[in-house]
Amino acid sequence: MEPLRQDGPRPVADGDGQVLAGRYRLVSLLGRGGMGAVWRAHDEQLDREVAVKELRVPEHLDDAVRRTWIARLDREARAAAGLRHPGIVTVHDRVTGDDGRPWIVMELVRGRSLDDLLKAEGRLPPAAVAQIGLRLLDALRTAHQAGITHRDIKPANVLLENDRVVLTDFGIAAVEGDATLTGTGAVLGTPAYMSPEQVRGQEVTAAADLWSLGATLYTAVEGRPPFEGAGTGAIFIAIATQDPAPPAHAGPLEPVLRALLHRDPSQRPVPDSLHAQLTRVAQGGAPAQPTLLLPPAQPPVPPLPRRSARSRKKKVVLLALVAATTALMLAITVTWAVTAIRERQGNQRYEANVSALAELGTIPGHSTELRRTYDNTTVEVESTLCEYESVDDGCNLQSQATAVVNWFRTQNGVRSVLLKPPTEEPNTYPSRSLVVLTQSSPRITEVIVYDDEHDHKIMLSFTVG
Incomplete structure (x- = not known):
């Protein structure tokens, strides 16, 4: 918006x-x-x-x-x-x-948006960007304390009115306690400002807003977003797998941006530390060491006092109770560990699939979208190849299917491509399926070029397994 x-x-x-x-x-x-x-x-x-x-x-x-x-x-x-x-x-x-x-x-x-200001006047000095960051952080604290995650922080949603900085457009905000309104696999947000966890289809928390805040401040001080690409798919791949290029104009703001744009949400700064860092930069001072941006370590646990001889008689009962509790905790820990291992394995497989997409280069078409599928490990790509107004404008199913076949045949790692004969099925869009054999895993598991007659488009959809 x-x-x-x-x-x-x-x-x-x-x-x-x-x-x-x-x-x-x-x-x-x-x-x-x-x-x-x-x-x-x-x-x-x-x-x-x-x-x-x-x-x-x-x-x-x-x-x-x-x-x-x-x-x-x-x-x-x-x-x-x-x-x-x-x-x-x-x-x-x-x-x-x-x-x-x-x-x-x-x-x-x-007033005008930060996006309009940057387009009109170019990048801003670090101290001014830090001031904007402080105002946005204060607004985000209020939203997060109310259980609301914005999920679409970007320069176009930051309004500047004299000394006031206003965050707007809560159209895709996640409200704690609300049932989700996002369909399975749907992507909501602005690609260049979506956090890695949003791109991967994982749970979005307040830490995702901090990443988007970092991307917004990076854009303000550099004059360009931290991740760019030929299309949505390329941007998603870069966000999920790469670190941003070191900023050239951030000066004392550089360690703050680096911490905010960390791919691991747990390694991003806590609000209090972030506020202190931005305040130093806004006042013209040097920021503290980046390590101070991380959540503070827990204080050491003091040693237990030594028990008297009289209390030792109770140890038999206490030890039995401790043993039962330990067994329960061990079972919970094992269950959690198995779940964590499966999640990590799924993430690793998904990252491998995203990397495989990166090797394919620029995907045909425009408005390309990536989705993390229901099994949480594979990635699906959908791209609009063309939109037609009449049957004679060259945007037809056969020509687009042929173009996709030719594109796949030029990609490294693709061994063979076969265009399957057309099939007629009731209540489905006209489509052509492809069989794509790759030289190694991850492999392309499904390719369909179909005529979305409802929107007058020819769509490409394929899945990497």
Whole structure:
């Protein structure tokens, strides 16, 4: 979603005088995103300007998916409305339009986004970036203490209004206690600012927000994000398997960024240490050693006092109780260890699959997405090869299947490629399946090129095992 702003790009449309809930008159369109649009509006009851977020649901969605989209917007309203902080955009109201779609009414931030500022003026000095980081960290603390993980921190969602720094767009926030609204394997977030655990499809915690904060601050001080690539798939692979390039302009902010962008969530800084580090940089001082950014070690356990001879008679009963407790703890420990080993093995296999994808180079098509499949070890790739308007524009199933076959045959490690004959199955999209044999593991287990007639696209989907 584009930020809520008044200056910057000129409005691209007007509201044609539309009035919501009998009081909010749409004035001009401020921005448009994947799930909706943001309008400047006038609250005729309180005589003030507000921002109104509109949910735009694609017409082809069925009722179940439509309800999920609406539930996401409702969740954003609940998440942001429950937070009171000058660094978090204020939600005033939630109303329903004549067509049943929900709208969120919020404050109009009279400023521009960090993304707009960087595009207009280039990278910022480390002290200024540290100041922005301090304000965002303070806002994130409030959200995290309320059990809310933002999950989409990026320069476009950071608004600057004089000395105020405002975090907006809680559209995909994870609210503690809420049932998930994300379908299995779905990817939510902005690729360049998604943490490694988000890319891998693992549990997202407050530590993921800190990684995204680090990526945002890196972009602000360097003028580019820490990970870039030819497409979404390349960015995902880089985030999951590589460390970011050392920043060239961060100066005293460099150890802070390095700690925030650690691939292991447990090795990222705790908020108190991070606040102290950012404060030093903002004040023009040198940061402390990076090791101080890690959670403090536990104090040593003092030795137990020696027992008197009189108390030794109770040892038989106590030792029996300790033995039973130890056996129980051992069983729990073994169970936990087996689970941890399986999870680690699954992660290792998934990392190997991601590395195999990296060796394939640029995947055909655009809007490429990677998904961690249900078994938690394999990775699925889906890419839009082309979108057609008519049967004569060259975007047809046969030509695209042939192009995919030729692409696979040029890849290192691919031994042979066979295009299987077309098959007719009821209630399925027209498709062509490929058999791809590789020289070593991990292997490509499934390749399907199919004609998504509903969206007028030809899609490529394959899975690495």
